[in-house]
Amino acid sequence: MNKKQLFEQIKTKKSFLCVGLDPVMEQIPRHLLKYDNPVLEFNKQLIDATKDLCVAYKPNTAFFESMGLKGWETLIRTWEYIPKDIFTIADAKRGDIGNTSAMYADAFFNKEKSGMGFDAITVAPYMGKDSVGPFLNHKDKWVILLALTSNIGHSDFQLHQTPEGKLYEEVIRISSAWADSEQLMYVVGATRGAEFKNIRRLAPDNFLLVPGVGAQGGSLADVCTYGLNDSCGLLVNSARSIIYAGNGEDFAEKARAEALKLQQEMEQILLAAGLI
Numbered sequence: 001m002n003k004k005q006l007f008e009q010i011k012t013k014k015s016f017l018c019v020g021l022d023p024v025m026e027q028i029p030r031h032l033l034k035y036d037n038p039v040l041e042f043n044k045q046l047i048d049a050t051k052d053l054c055v056a057y058k059p060n061t062a063f064f065e066s067m068g069l070k071g072w073e074t075l076i077r078t079w080e081y082i083p084k085d086i087f088t089i090a091d092a093k094r095g096d097i098g099n100t101s102a103m104y105a106d107a108f109f110n111k112e113k114s115g116m117g118f119d120a121i122t123v124a125p126y127m128g129k130d131s132v133g134p135f136l137n138h139k140d141k142w143v144i145l146l147a148l149t150s151n152i153g154h155s156d157f158q159l160h161q162t163p164e165g166k167l168y169e170e171v172i173r174i175s176s177a178w179a180d181s182e183q184l185m186y187v188v189g190a191t192r193g194a195e196f197k198n199i200r201r202l203a204p205d206n207f208l209l210v211p212g213v214g215a216q217g218g219s220l221a222d223v224c225t226y227g228l229n230d231s232c233g234l235l236v237n238s239a240r241s242i243i244y245a246g247n248g249e250d251f252a253e254k255a256r257a258e259a260l261k262l263q264q265e266m267e268q269i270l271l272a273a274g275l276i
């Protein structure tokens with residue numbers, strides 16, 4: 001899906017919500033345990049309940065990898081189940097020397113080889129251009145580079161002052177020469193509301209993947225004050241606050257209700273900004 005198509009989806013659905021699919025076996029509703037693959041059933045029911053309210057799904061691969069062989073299969077089946085007009089992000093946070101990154105790119109982008117054809121993957125920038133390049137070589141796919149993350153430890157490296165500016169600013173400035181806003185997004189945590197003005201100065205046209213609304217306490221309104229651009233430019237992710245909104249037989253309805261709240265807030269924001 002290209003940038004124009006993504007913006008069209010946002011306008012059609014009046015939403016820039018990305019639902020995070022981070023399933024933990026111990027936390028899924030007990031009545032699903034009767035299924036052969038309870039986690040897959042959990043994901044499918046969540047997707048059915050929220051697919052008209054969101055424009056993207058982001059399975060974090062750790063939650064699947066931790067379940068071994070079955071988890072990997074569940075990730076593939078989950079990707080297959082997501083409607084093809086919805087943007088899919090493999091939150092894998094990869095990046096290695098070039099020939100290894102090429103294998104990671106095939107693992108998440110090359111459907112013929114791996115069974116998964118995600119639209120985008122999260123990538124760590126630390127190893128530099130030749131580690132990110134193999135992902136960018138997949139012309140119709142997106143790289144979402146970690147810039148300013150939502151966790152406490154973001155200050156350990158990302159805020160380090162370099163002669164040119166903070167390290168995360170350098171990540172954006174340097175990487176923006178590797179690809180344009182048709183292929184490159186940045187992760188900026190919702191908990192970093194105050195920094196969005198600065199981020200937009202450095203990356204005016206790029207989409208930003210913004211996790212941290214919900215369980216981590218980030219504010220959608222704060223993110224949007226400076227984060228919106230003329231093609232929306234934001235994919236705001238929430239996982240736990242949606243997928244674990246309930247844990248009984250009505251868990252999918254409860255998840256839908258949480259997603260609806262965010263979608264309605266987003267609709268008002270898009271309207272106020274004149275984007276819809």
Ligand SMILES: O=C(O)c1cc(=O)[nH]c(=O)n1[C@@H]1O[C@H](COP(=O)(O)O)[C@@H](O)[C@H]1O
Nearest residue numbers: 060122149150187189211215216238239240
């Ligand atoms: O790349 C990410 O998605 C990510 C970056 C970041 O800075 N912070 C962050 O929370 N995430 C991911 O976004 C999701 C947040 O989940 P919730 O806190 O449950 O909404 C998890 O899958 C995290 O791994």
